[in-house]
């Protein structure tokens with residue numbers, strides 16, 4: 306399984322679109338891995354997870370051919386993961402000689418937007434509404450939608466299985482609910498890799514337990530790891546990646562996070578990171 310991170314930032318990107326904070330100033334100055342576009346991940350060059358306003362840029366930067374893309378998986382409808390206005394460019398007057406006639410967008414009921422039905426009528430777009438715990442075979446992947454703990458109506462995190470390898474894409478979300486943890490336990494799921502939400506960087510996304518987290522920071526990733534280990538979902542060599550960073554955290558700059566990631570044995574995602582499972 307080839308995993309390619311397109312973007313690795315939270316909603317505003319790093320630097321934030323309009324932001325002049327120290328983190329964003331540093332990113333503008335140093336460029337390279339300090340620049341993080343909005344989050345998306347491509348699996349085996351075939352299955353793209355999430356579709357934000359940076360998709361076009363990332364396709365150019367990393368050589369994704371969007372005309373050949375047949376399946377898209379959406380975690381949730383925050384704009385840093387779902388930017389439906391871009392689909393208009395797939396209409397018959399705007400996209401010719403496509404490698405694939407219909408792009409199928411898989412996700413929760415939130416994703417199937419009325420305003421895009423004209424594209425469905427043109428066979429340029431199709432929606433596949435997945436129920437919670439629903440499973441699909443997509444591009445050779447066995448995909449399971451698990452309910453996330455996040456701020457939209459029906460957010461998902463996805464389990465992707467292929468050729469005996471299991472990848473868990475765990476953003477955007479706080480700790481999984483008891484029901485989802487029970488599902489993972491009962492199915493005997495073991496992660497070869499888990500990609501953690503690390504929006505809060507070194508900070509605690511639950512503010513000392515006073516707030517029901519909708520994202521994670523390092524202290525929460527460590528707690529989530531502990532819960533997954535106790536739940537039987539870890540292997541001795543489970544690979545752990547951290548991604549989806551917010552410029553609002555002063556210590557989130559690439560160099561600082563690299564040091565922290567090394568300390569805990571995490572792989573620090575950056576735009577363009579490629580992994581092979």
Ligand SMILES: [Zn+2]
Pocket residue numbers: 314315316344383385386477549
């Ligand atoms: Zn996000």
Ligand SMILES: [Zn+2]
Pocket residue numbers: 320321324325326327328329330552553
């Ligand atoms: Zn900023």
Ligand SMILES: [Zn+2]
Pocket residue numbers: 381383455456477
């Ligand atoms: Zn979100």
